[in-house]
Amino acid sequence: xxxxxxxxxxLTDEQVLHxxxxxxxxxxxxxxxxxxxxxxxxxxxxxxxxxxxxxxxxSFALDRExxxxxxxxRDMGVVLAFGMTSKELMLSGFAKAEDPNSGGRQMPGHFxxxxxxxxxxxxPVTTQLPHAVGVALAAKMRKDPxxxxxxxxxxxxxxxxxxxxxxxxxxxxxxxITMVENNKYAISVPIEKQIASETVxxxxxxxxxxxxxVDGNDPLAVYEAVKNARERAxxxxxxxxxxxxxxxLTAHSxxxxxxTYRESKEVDEAKKKDSLITxxxxxxxxxxxxxxxEKQVNDEIAKEVNEATDYAENAAYAQxxxxxRYVYEE
Amino acid sequence: MPVMSYIQAVxxxxxxxxxxxxxxxxxxxxxxxxxxxxxxxxGLFDEFGEARxxxxxxxxxxxxxxxxxxxxxxxxxxxxxxxxxxxxxxxxQIISEAAKIRYRSNNDWNVxxxxxxxxxxxxxxxxxxxxxxEAVFANQPGLKIVMPSTPYDVKGLLKxxxxxxxxxxxxxxxRAYRLLKGEVPEEDYVLPIGKADIKRxxxxxxxxTYGLCVHFALQxxxxxxxxxxxxxxxxxRTVYPLDKExxxxxxxxxxxxxxxxxxxxxxSIIGEVAAIIAENCLFDLDAPVQRLAGPEIPSMPxxxxxxxxxxxxxxxxxxxxxxLAEF
Numbered sequence: 001x002x003x004x005x006x007x008x009x010x011l012t013d014e015q016v017l018h019x020x021x022x023x024x025x026x027x028x029x030x031x032x033x034x035x036x037x038x039x040x041x042x043x044x045x046x047x048x049x050x051x052x053x054x055x056x057x058x059s060f061a062l063d064r065e066x067x068x069x070x071x072x073x074r075d076m077g078v079v080l081a082f083g084m085t086s087k088e089l090m091l092s093g094f095a096k097a098e099d100p101n102s103g104g105r106q107m108p109g110h111f112x113x114x115x116x117x118x119x120x121x122x123x124p125v126t127t128q129l130p131h132a133v134g135v136a137l138a139a140k141m142r143k144d145p146x147x148x149x150x151x152x153x154x155x156x157x158x159x160x161x162x163x164x165x166x167x168x169x170x171x172x173x174x175x176x177i178t179m180v181e182n183n184k185y186a187i188s189v190p191i192e193k194q195i196a197s198e199t200v201x202x203x204x205x206x207x208x209x210x211x212x213x214v215d216g217n218d219p220l221a222v223y224e225a226v227k228n229a230r231e232r233a234x235x236x237x238x239x240x241x242x243x244x245x246x247x248x249l250t251a252h253s254x255x256x257x258x259x260t261y262r263e264s265k266e267v268d269e270a271k272k273k274d275s276l277i278t279x280x281x282x283x284x285x286x287x288x289x290x291x292x293x294e295k296q297v298n299d300e301i302a303k304e305v306n307e308a309t310d311y312a313e314n315a316a317y318a319q320x321x322x323x324x325r326y327v328y329e330e
Numbered sequence: 331m332p333v334m335s336y337i338q339a340v341x342x343x344x345x346x347x348x349x350x351x352x353x354x355x356x357x358x359x360x361x362x363x364x365x366x367x368x369x370x371x372x373g374l375f376d377e378f379g380e381a382r383x384x385x386x387x388x389x390x391x392x393x394x395x396x397x398x399x400x401x402x403x404x405x406x407x408x409x410x411x412x413x414x415x416x417x418x419x420x421x422x423q424i425i426s427e428a429a430k431i432r433y434r435s436n437n438d439w440n441v442x443x444x445x446x447x448x449x450x451x452x453x454x455x456x457x458x459x460x461x462x463x464e465a466v467f468a469n470q471p472g473l474k475i476v477m478p479s480t481p482y483d484v485k486g487l488l489k490x491x492x493x494x495x496x497x498x499x500x501x502x503x504x505r506a507y508r509l510l511k512g513e514v515p516e517e518d519y520v521l522p523i524g525k526a527d528i529k530r531x532x533x534x535x536x537x538x539t540y541g542l543c544v545h546f547a548l549q550x551x552x553x554x555x556x557x558x559x560x561x562x563x564x565x566x567r568t569v570y571p572l573d574k575e576x577x578x579x580x581x582x583x584x585x586x587x588x589x590x591x592x593x594x595x596x597x598s599i600i601g602e603v604a605a606i607i608a609e610n611c612l613f614d615l616d617a618p619v620q621r622l623a624g625p626e627i628p629s630m631p632x633x634x635x636x637x638x639x640x641x642x643x644x645x646x647x648x649x650x651x652x653x654l655a656e657f
């Protein structure tokens with residue numbers, strides 16, 4: 001990365017350090033969840049690893065006090081940036097009653113928190129895209145100066161809801177930003193067997209909006225793309241499609257073995273471009289992340305993750321009969 | 331009290347709710363300038379403008395999904411599916427999303443959305459403009475399914491659906507749109523979702539049904555009254571969740587029950603009604619519960635001979651009622 005890029009984008013040293021911390025926090029919570037899973041303490045993990053830069057870069061380009069997000073299951077970085085805490089994520093991992101996402105009803109990664117304007121998500125992919133379009137439509141009707149950001153994987157860009165939702169947004173020029181986190185795999189099926197067009201961003205053309213492909217390992221590149229998209233949206237110029245290309249560094253989930261369909265060499269190569277390494281290097285070169293600061297950041301995060309884990313592990317489950325509640329308004 | 335048609339009651343309810351609450355808006359195919367293919371949204375575009383009477387792209391999953399998003403933001407969308415038969419691309423949004431959003435978010439989010447769709451046959455609509463699709467959705471807790479039979483019920487129940495804080499599927503019988511007329515108060519009123527309604531008091535046999543079949547049963551009952559058979563008719567009005575208490579009361583009242591639906595028999599709403607009666611009314615029954623329904627074929631054929639063969643009509647209901655009375 002060349003020098004001073006963050007300043008050219010209007011970001012302070014403090015802000016980029018904050019971005020790095022949040023990327024690292026997402027990574028460390030994720031890694032802890034894998035350990036807990038392998039130790040038999042939590043049944044399931046689905047990972048953000050490799051996509052933190054895109055998630056944090058995009059989130060920091062938004063108004064995190066007012067904008068809405070419709071994340072997908074890998075978006076731990078997005079929900080952290082929008083105000084969900086480590087403790088809350090761990091409560092979700094352990095399926096405890098206090099989990100704000102679902103009270104222990106949904107698998108981890110099924111985010112949602114109204115107070116932080118994080119729309120609730122499900123497992124069938126891409127259903128969240130029309131929801132984000134609906135939020136944008138409603139905001140436009142009420143003349144609220146906000147945007148919605150919806151994220152999804154590249155495999156999901158084959159679903160009908162992707163095309164129906166983007167077309168709707170394009171026709172009505174709605175303030176919605178769609179970011180496809182292209183991690184190159186839909187479970188085991190690689191990108192070349194998923195998408196006929198050269199890029200996911202190419203698909204924007206059919207829906208009357210610009211489409212951009214950016215380096216998803218570079219939080220500043222993603223920040224810039226989303227910031228521009230937000231400006232367009234707020235100015236009434238309509239939606240934008242952004243494809244952030246990175247790599248899925250883990251198996252699809254804790255129930256998947258990726259050695260059956262991809263070479264470890266390929267994963268090793270991708271790890272060299274891991275944003276946690278490359279962005280740390282940038283911050284070091286900019287004299288923002290000194291050894292002292294790095295140690296302090298690591299210590300803080302380790303403490304936070306430990307405390308969150310302990311709290312969530314010891315928290316109560318919902319009562320069995322709580323399963324009956326909230327089918328309808330009570 | 332003014333007399334209006336079934337579809338005029340739909341329009342009246344929409345107009346009054348849009349006047350009352352600026353969060354209410356309509357979206358769907360052809361609902362705007364054209365006022366709907368059946369003219370259910372007639373005049374709303376001129377009165378409320380393009381933003382609140384929104385013509386959407388022809389894409390049902392987006393209509394439902396965008397509606398869900400707008401509802402989560404705090405609006406009260408009324409989405410129209412042009413025909414109930416065309417709701418299928420939106421099933422994922424309705425069942426995986428709308429029905430489960432309150433539950434899966436542990437009461438954090440909710441979806442105050444109404445989806446209107448014309449259903450039912452007898453209009454030369456063939457396979458894909460005639461279907462009854464309620465059974466597809468009637469085992470999905472989180473959804474409510476309303477199927478009114480009279481203009482009075484249409485207005486009161488559509489208003490209640492729009493004001494409801496959970497998703498409601500509101501199925502309107504398309505043959506009833508102009509066939510049925512009735513008195514509808516001009517003033518604001520709502521009717522309770524989840525409550526069945528006795529449409530005729532009687533003491534010999536009980537008919538439990540909904541939608542257009544309520545009228546077939548009422549017509550048959552008038553004829554049979556001349557023969558001394560006094561029929562009790564319960565209109566389910568809400569087919570999911572069912573009004574168990576009203577079903578049990580109606581079945582117990584006469585001990586002889588005929589269930590009628592225009593849908594195929596197997597797996598239909600009336601199968602569940604029969605199960606409720608079987609569980610609760612064994613010692614009050616004087617005859618096996620009878621079901622009158624469409625045949626087990628995929629949908630209603632186009633040719634008038636075959637369409638008529640499929641459809642429920644007053645004669646078929648009368649025959650079934652008479653057989654039950656004589657049991």
